[in-house]
Amino acid sequence: MAPVENHLIELLPRKDRLRLxxxxEPVELVLAEVLCEPGKPTRHVYFPVDSFISLVALVEGSPGVEVGMVGREGMLGAQLALGVVTAPLHAVVQGGGASWRIGTPAFRLELARSLPLQRGMNRYLYVLMAQQAASAACLRFHQTTERLARWLLMSQDRAHSDxxxxxxxxxxxxxxxxRVGITAAANALQRGGLIEYHRxxxxxxxxxxxxxxxCSCYATDRQTYAQLLH
Structure with missing residues (x-):
């Protein structure tokens, strides 16, 4: 396991952090691995270290759309703080790497005994709600190039690499x-010298x-997180 911790775990007081x-257990998440499905019980909670996870809303007749992203700044399974075991979204590994994993029963027990962990989860739930609301608005109102730039910045933040x-x-x-829309947007960012993209x-x-x-959604997401989880 990499020495750098997950930020939500780092925010806990030392006693609560060590107990959690x-x-x-340290695990390696694999690219495209599905960690949970909507409507199914959550078996494990994940606190990514240098991996990151896409949260996807599935729509009948289509492959779905990403509404959130979880990296070192967050965790997967936050709905357990509400007493809900059922997963709300499809979660798939977008960037492979290290993560902490906890079985749901053990996490719920620790959540019940740690007030700081409860507070952290409640604040993180708000961050997720804000992120998902911003994603919905972004999908409806912003141009493809703006949305792609936002997605690349969010991925870079969580990959911790250029x-x-x-x-x-x-x-x-x-x-x-x-795909044709993605190709056009990626080409525009390449022509502007902002990214290099090949295969x-x-x-x-x-x-x-x-x-x-x-678009402004990226800065808004970062500001919301910084205000609540610092």
Whole structure:
């Protein structure tokens, strides 16, 4: 396991943090691995370290659309803080790597005995709600290039690298649109010198330029998180 911890775990007082880690196990998440399905019981809670997870709303007759993303800043299974075991969304590994994993019964027991963990989960639930609301609005009102820039920035933040891998097919799936639209948007960002994209390998060349190319949703997401979880 990498030495860097998950931010939600780091925010806990030392006593609560050590007690939570005592019931965690380190795991390696694999790209495209499905961690939970909507309507099914949540078997494990995940606190990513250097991996990240896409939260996808499934729609009948379509592959669905991404409505949230979880990396080192968050966790998968936050609905357990509401006493709900059923998973609300399809969760798939977008970036492989290290994560902490806890069985649902052990996590619920720890949640019941740790007030700081309860507070952290409640605040993180609000962050998720805000992120998902922003994603819905972004899908409806913002241009493809802006949305792609936002998605790339969010992925870069969670990959902790200027370089990561993603295919056109996966991008079209995550952004809920046709591949041809993704190709046009990616080409526009490349022509602007903001990214380099070749056979699924993305390199962010100009971070500030990419931030200027995205919509306001990206900055709003970051501000909400910073205000509540610091």
């Amino acid at each position: 880690l005592a019931v965690c 370089h990561f891998h993603v295919t056109h097919e996966f991008l079209a799936y995550m952004l809920g649109m046709r 699924g390998d993305v390199t962010v060349l100009d971070r500030s330029g990419l931030e200027a190319a995205t």
